[in-house]
Amino acid sequence: MRRTERLFQIIQILRANQSPVTGRSLADELEISLRTLYRDMAELTAQRVPVTGEAGTGYVLDDGYDMPPLMLTADELEAAVLGAAWVASQGDPSLAIAARDLVSKLSDAIPQELRPIVLDAGSRSISTRPKIQEQFDGAALRRAIRERSKLQITYQDQNEGTTNRVIWPLLIAYLNTVRYIVAWCETKQDYRHFRTDRVRKLEVLEGKYPARRAVLIKGWEEVMAKQK
Numbered sequence: 001m002r003r004t005e006r007l008f009q010i011i012q013i014l015r016a017n018q019s020p021v022t023g024r025s026l027a028d029e030l031e032i033s034l035r036t037l038y039r040d041m042a043e044l045t046a047q048r049v050p051v052t053g054e055a056g057t058g059y060v061l062d063d064g065y066d067m068p069p070l071m072l073t074a075d076e077l078e079a080a081v082l083g084a085a086w087v088a089s090q091g092d093p094s095l096a097i098a099a100r101d102l103v104s105k106l107s108d109a110i111p112q113e114l115r116p117i118v119l120d121a122g123s124r125s126i127s128t129r130p131k132i133q134e135q136f137d138g139a140a141l142r143r144a145i146r147e148r149s150k151l152q153i154t155y156q157d158q159n160e161g162t163t164n165r166v167i168w169p170l171l172i173a174y175l176n177t178v179r180y181i182v183a184w185c186e187t188k189q190d191y192r193h194f195r196t197d198r199v200r201k202l203e204v205l206e207g208k209y210p211a212r213r214a215v216l217i218k219g220w221e222e223v224m225a226k227q228k
Contacts, residue, residue, distance in 0.1 A: 003043075006030055006032070006040055007040055007043060007044055007047075009030060010026060010030070010040060010041070010044065010051075011049065011061065013026060013029065014051065014059060014060065014061035015061055015065075017060075019060075020054075020057050020058030020059060020060050021058045021059055021060075022058040022059075023037055023038070023041075023058070023059065025058075026059065031148075031212045031214050041053065041059065049061075050062035050065050077106065080102075080106060081103060084099040084100070084103050084106075085099070085103075087099040091138070092134060092138030093138065094137070094138055094139040095138060134179075134196050134197055134199065135199065135200055135201070136196075136199055136202035138196075141169065141172070141181065141202065142172070143204075144169050144204050145169045145170065145171060145172070145213075147208065148168070148208040148209055148213055149169075149204050149205060149207075149209075150167070150204075150207065150208075150209050151166070151168075151169055151183075151202055151203065151204060151205065152165070152167075152202075152203045152205055153165050153167060153194065153201065153202050154199070154200040154201035155194055155198055155199055155200065156199075156200055157198070162200065163187075165185055165186070165192075165194075166185075166186040166187065166205070167183035167184065167185050167186065167192070167194070168183055168184040168185075168186070168211070168216065169181055169182075169183045170182045170183055170184065170213060170216055171217065172196075173193070178195050178196070178197060179195070179196040179197075180193045180194060180195055180196065181193070181196060181199070184211070184216055191219070191220050191223055
């Protein structure tokens, strides 16, 4: 997660909590060190975001604070609309709905003179590929990724053999006409890729897996780089 995204996420977390949030809780949720969190809080203060905190108590966001208005260039807006159109055509049903809602919210948030770009973007996302058929709730998978939840899946391989796995989902990868769950597999004690259309059953288990997601993703990227 980039720093600007973290700063926004910190504001959202504090906005959602009525009581003070400790630095340790924020660091754990964002999967960063306390030192990084303290630097981020200092940056928010430098940007005049009204965050106050006390040692041993936690951080709070002053009542009435709101984010500055959304300012996008025409090219940035068209990129956002194009990306949302691609997700609407390639994502699972709940993500496709979210993409369409995003375009609607962008239209409401931007200046009047930029709204025609949303309605008539010069770039289009056109796909003739068939929709990927999945037998599980895509929203549950994405939520498990965000919350570092373990998953138990029933998976069918290319030879139609079925296995049960406990995995730590890290991200969803899009490749050509299929989607893959990139995960750490407890059974194989290694990184594995699972085609979403071959997952016959998916169950979210209680509790979080112990490792930091960012560290696992970095390890996966290193493995992929060696295979090139």
